[in-house]
Amino acid sequence: MSKLLPFERESPELIFKSKIKLGKPKKRSAEELLNFGIIVLDKPKGPKSIHVGNKLRAILEQPKLGHAGTLDPLATGVLPIGLGKAVKLLPVLSKAGKVYFARMHLHGDVSEKKLKEIFEKFTGKIVQLPPRISAVARRPREREVFWIEIKRISGRDVWFEVGCEAGTYIRKLCHDIGQELGVGAHMAELRRIQAGPFKIDECVTLADVKKNYKKYLETKDEKYIKKIIVSPESAVCHLPQVYIDDLVIPKLAHGSPVFAPGILAFSSNIRKGDVVAIFDKNRTLLGLGLAELNSDELKTAQKGLAIKTDVVLI
Numbered sequence: 001m002s003k004l005l006p007f008e009r010e011s012p013e014l015i016f017k018s019k020i021k022l023g024k025p026k027k028r029s030a031e032e033l034l035n036f037g038i039i040v041l042d043k044p045k046g047p048k049s050i051h052v053g054n055k056l057r058a059i060l061e062q063p064k065l066g067h068a069g070t071l072d073p074l075a076t077g078v079l080p081i082g083l084g085k086a087v088k089l090l091p092v093l094s095k096a097g098k099v100y101f102a103r104m105h106l107h108g109d110v111s112e113k114k115l116k117e118i119f120e121k122f123t124g125k126i127v128q129l130p131p132r133i134s135a136v137a138r139r140p141r142e143r144e145v146f147w148i149e150i151k152r153i154s155g156r157d158v159w160f161e162v163g164c165e166a167g168t169y170i171r172k173l174c175h176d177i178g179q180e181l182g183v184g185a186h187m188a189e190l191r192r193i194q195a196g197p198f199k200i201d202e203c204v205t206l207a208d209v210k211k212n213y214k215k216y217l218e219t220k221d222e223k224y225i226k227k228i229i230v231s232p233e234s235a236v237c238h239l240p241q242v243y244i245d246d247l248v249i250p251k252l253a254h255g256s257p258v259f260a261p262g263i264l265a266f267s268s269n270i271r272k273g274d275v276v277a278i279f280d281k282n283r284t285l286l287g288l289g290l291a292e293l294n295s296d297e298l299k300t301a302q303k304g305l306a307i308k309t310d311v312v313l314i
Helices: 030-035 049-060 085-094 112-121 170-181 206-219 232-236 246-252 295-300
Strands: 014-016 036-043 065-067 076-084 098-106 124-128 141-154 157-164 185-195 241-244 263-267 275-279 285-291 305-312
Touching (some): 030 076, 036 049, 036 232, 049 206, 085 232, 085 285, 098 170, 112 141, 124 170, 157 185, 170 185, 263 295
Antiparallel strands (some): 036 076, 065 076, 124 141, 275 285
16 A cells, blocks of 8 residues: 555656756745745644634734644644745645544444454545535535555554545544444544645744744844745645746736746646646746646647646746
8 A cells, every 4th residue: 555645656757848957946035935935834732723823923923824724623733834925825735635643432342353344445535524514515525545544453542544635524534434333433633744745744833933933033044934934835846847938937927828838847747737836947936827738748839828827926
């Protein structure tokens, strides 16, 4: 069983349409990161995701701030926070796959053999009815569980790891597994250990943010900001990529689409309709767009619409 999210299983190559050499990624200043960066937060147990965002807003004095993918008050773990313009990147992070570590409490005794059999039934495409309290319409919807693995069993407590499509409710997953077992079950603990490209070992805490921002204000040493905020480019590394000519950038800045002649290089895994990250030749993120051509078509395209611009970040 592969314990990788779909984008991590791919090894795309860069295909060059022009004889150019891409530069090294730009190192953003502290001021830039505060207005266009991502905090990979380890959400604490207790507050709602929105309340955690409010705390960060007060600490950083940044009115424009949002989070990607909500966690229940009792859940902890990876909660990407977009600052300033990076709020525009949150939808693509929210839709990325997730990995959770959870504890499920069974309401009756079940053999380990039966437990493993039922867990296997919840791998692959499953249908969930969202909980009564949720941000989406309460009707059955299909989601994919990429893997689900029992890590530990102690009495009626079962610890497991699950990698799944965005929008999969782990609380509901525990309930449905309990129903299938015939004894009932509920989620007792939940920790998100990965959200798209961001993993738990990259996280900072609210205390880290407060301490380092205070030191930055006192010293103006940018290292304190770089300890707590990552570049916006890191938030799109799970997306297919397109690199465009400098002459295209002024038009892109006004929302113009990208036409085939303006593309210098692109990743080999682009499918029509994919959200792609648009960069300049120095690997600076310029925006997001929807692919009108796949990678094979881009190789030979000499004219025509290639990327429909969706989000402009310049």
